[in-house]
Amino acid sequence: MNRRKFLSCFTTVTAAVTLPSLRGAAASSAHLFADTDMLGVLHDSARCIGCRKCEAACQKVNADVLPSPDKLKSPEPSFYYRSVMDKKRHTDFQRFTVVNRYKIEDRLPVYRKFQCNHCIEPACASACFVKALRKTPEGPVIYSPDLCVGCRYCMIACPFYVPAYDYDNTWNPLIYKCTMCAPRLAKGLLPGCVESCPKEALTFGRRKELLQIARQRIVDNQGIYVDHIYGEYEVGGTCWLYLSPVPHKNLGQPEVGKTAPTDLTADILGTAGLAAGILTALLGATCLVSSRRNKKYPAGHDAGDDRGDEQ
Amino acid sequence: MNSECKNNNTLLDCIKNNPVTAIILLVGLGLTVARFTSGIGGVTNLDNKNPWGFWMTFDLLCGIAIAAGGFAVTAAYYVFGQKHFGVFVRSTLTTAFLGYFFEVIALVYEVGQPWRLPYPIFWSQGTSSVLFLIGLCVFAYLMISFTELLPAVLEWLGKKDARKKAIRLVTPLAVIGAVIGIIHQSSLGALYVITPSKVHPLWYTTLMPLNFLVSSLFAGLSMVVVEGLLSHKFLHAYMDGQHIKTANRAVFGCGKAACFFMFAYLAMKVVQMADTSQHLSSGYGALFLAELAGGVALPALMLLTGIARKRTGLIQAGAIVAVLGVVLNRFNVSLVAFNYNLPAAERYFPSWMEIALSVFLFTLMVAAYRFICSRMPVLKTHKEYGEGVV
Structure with a gap:
């Protein structure tokens, strides 16, 4: 040598x-906030009447990012028309939240609000290779549009199909998703949707306390709720929690398991x-x-098998 | 691609001689304009539930898998001292370099804001992401494979001193290149580990990184054989006697190595099936078994027979099937098995424009390969440097 x-x-x-x-x-670095004192929202499908006031409020408080309702690309009738709910809708680059109606057997329709669940260990943020999406210690998963490369791996990673992309934007396509109104929270205001709910179907608070409230509601209203708080354990826990009078999977909640996907990649x-x-x-x-071996048996040993570099 | 344009020919003659290539290039250029004027949405069928489509699967997953021959052959030659692979070292390195280079070009089409592609490496590192690791690997391997090819470039340019210096780098880079290649191949499988609820259980396993690595090794080695076959047919003029004489033994070497990895892969898959065998009776099960039987077991047997009976043709045929098998596997994982639980109306099917753009980039890559082979000592030894690759 x-x-x-x-x-x-x-x-x-x-x-x-x-x-x-x-x-x-x-x-x-995947486990940033193991112990959670995070903020969250509880949605109660037994209280929700599907008025869509939360949708309208969301559009209003996010006016700097989202278009006003009359300028939506696929315009809907005003928020007071309920026929919109005849089909299942999904969030997109013009809507951070939608409420869907689920008709289950012969009971009255049940409504469920859909938006980013702000996972405790968000797959989207861990999948982002430029940290454009990140989890704040307070709870919201927020987005920095000026970092985003547009690889869309967050959309692949999200188990709830939340992040949306404006594919038709040529020069500044970005990811769009609910921010839990992080800018409003910083000012001490409630998220737009929570503030606008007339039926207290949305409750804002610390996740820990929301879980207690949810459990209490299940106990106090025997027979009304299924005994499952969706989001308590799903993908390692989410900041948005859901109570429902019917099994959550009937409200389009996917069965995603209890393991945080971020653990798998970590x-x-x-x-x-x-x-x-x-x-x-x-x-x-x-x-x-092997280079010593080749020196030991130089020229001629197996000659002609290579490009002649042993000569 | 079929006949070379002589320098004195006009552009019109080139088009006349290669009508298919001309059409592909014209359509590709038109679609490139469309992509950068009407956005990704203008040329693809991607949507919010299917954010990655044909480009990701074909250009990146398949392209990089079959470029694995680059680091595998280089490592066999420089690291393991398997000198009979020497004949393929420069040609596979060229392919690997071009494969990675065109992956980056494909990314310019694929991501929304391609001018920010350097961000993950230079500006804001998302170290918890598998994609970050992949970005690092692509960046590193691009530079490594280029440096490993430098001697050929310098021989072409006639810079003797510089070539002498460049050649010293080649062996250590072969080691690092192999490590990065292995990490990169497995990371591509790791991309989908984060989506346990979206990929069909027959394909989903936390061992996907290993599956991708081993399958890329036999795909890459098979591709070396296929490429040798195609080069013999179309680029014979750029080969020298030494290359033609020794290629046959190298084909056997690659075949043997590929065969070994195929049986390893089959064994791994069979063990993994223990958990998921209840899904085998579905339509997905049939596809899964077809992929494994037709895409891996069949070519493995073809290679085995070809090696035992010393029939080059059978090895080459087996290699073609193996490459197609791995392409099928990548399509299955990233498009067929992905989002398996969505209703049919929400599933993705590529637009013709996505496919045409991939064909366009592939054609450019072949043209670049041909350009390099016709000028640089890739398929032959430079007459002034008899000592060959090292």
């Missing part, structure tokens, strides 16, 4: 040692760093061994 070989070997091993520690740091990223280190060391060592 001459000096140059030694140096290249040394550099390789150094890289092998530093790389995994880098990745390890990356993986551990493990992999950690392993990737370790694997990179071990591989570099192993391949580097193999390289040295």
Whole structure:
């Protein structure tokens, strides 16, 4: 082994040692806010009457981002017309929230509000490779439009299909999703939808307290609610919580499991760093061994099998 | 692509000689204009529930999988001292470099704000994202494969001293290139680990990174064989006697290695099926089994027979099937199995424009490969540098 070989070997091993520690740091950043004192909203489908005042309020308080209702790309009848609910709607780049109506067997229709659930460990934020989406300690998952590259991996990652994209915008396409009114919360105001709800179907507060309120409602109104607070454990817990008189899956809530998807990738990223280190060391060592072997049996040994570099 | 345009020919002659290429390029240019004037929505069928479509699957997942031959052959030659792979080192490195280069070009079409593509590396690093790791790998491997090809470029330009310096870098870079290649291939599988509720359980496993890695290895090695076959047919003029003489043994080497990885992959998949066998009776199950039987088991047997009976043709045929098998796998994971629980009306099907743009980029890549092979010592040894690749 001459000096140059030694140096290249040394550099390789150094890289092998530093790389995994880098990745390890990356993986551990997935758990930012393990203990949650976060803010959230509880939606109670037993109280919701589907008036869509929350939708109108959302459009109004987000007027700097969203178009006014009469300028929607696919205009709907005014918010007072209920025929809009004849079909299932979805949030898009012009709507942060929609209320859908679910007709289940012969009971009165049940309504469920749809918007970003502000997961405790948001898959979208962990999937974002420029930190354009991030979880704030207060609860909201917020978006920095000036960082977004438009890769749309957040949309792939989100188990609830929340982030929406304006595909037809040529020069400044962005992700659109509910912010839990983070700018209003900072000013001490309620989220627009919560403020506008005439039936107290939306309750704003600390997530911990909302869970207690929800449990109390289930206990106090025997037979009204199904015994399941959607969002308590789903994908590791979400800041938005849901109570319902019918099974949540009948209200279009997906069955997503209790594991936070971010945990799955954090493990992999950690392993990737370790694997990179071990591989570099192993391949580097193999390289040295095989180059010595080739020196030992030079010219002519298996001649003609290569491009003649052993001559 | 079929016949070369001589320098004294006019543009019109070029078009006459290659009508298909000319049409592809014209349509591609038109669609490029459409993409950058009417946005992604103007040329694709993507929507809020299907944010990644044909481009992501074909240009990125398939393209990078079959470019794996680059680091695999380079590592076999420089790291493991398997000198009979030497004949393929520069040609696969060229393909790998072009594959990665055109992946970046594809990303310019694919992402919403391509001018921000350097952000994840230089401006705001989202280190918790698998995509960040992929970005790093693409960036690093682009530079590594370019540096590994520098000797060929410098031989072409006749810069002897610089070539001598560049060649010293090649062996350490082969080590780092292999590590980055392995991490990159597995990260592509890891992309979908974050979506356990969206990918059909037959394809979803937290071991997807390993599945993608092993399948990319045999896809990449098979692609080396296929590429050798195509080069022999269309680029024979740029080869020298040495290349033609030794290519056959290298084909066997690649075939053997690919065969090994195929059986490893089959074993892995069978073990993983223990958890998911209840889904096998559905339509997805049939597709899954077809992919495994036709796309992996069949070519594995073809390669095995070809190697045992020393029949190059059978190895080449097996390699073609294997490449198609992996392409099918990537389409299945990212388009068929993805969003399997959405109603049919909300599923995605590519627009013709998406497919045409991918064909356009692929054609450009082939043209670039041809340009390089016709000028630089890739398929032959430069007459002044008899010592060859190293």
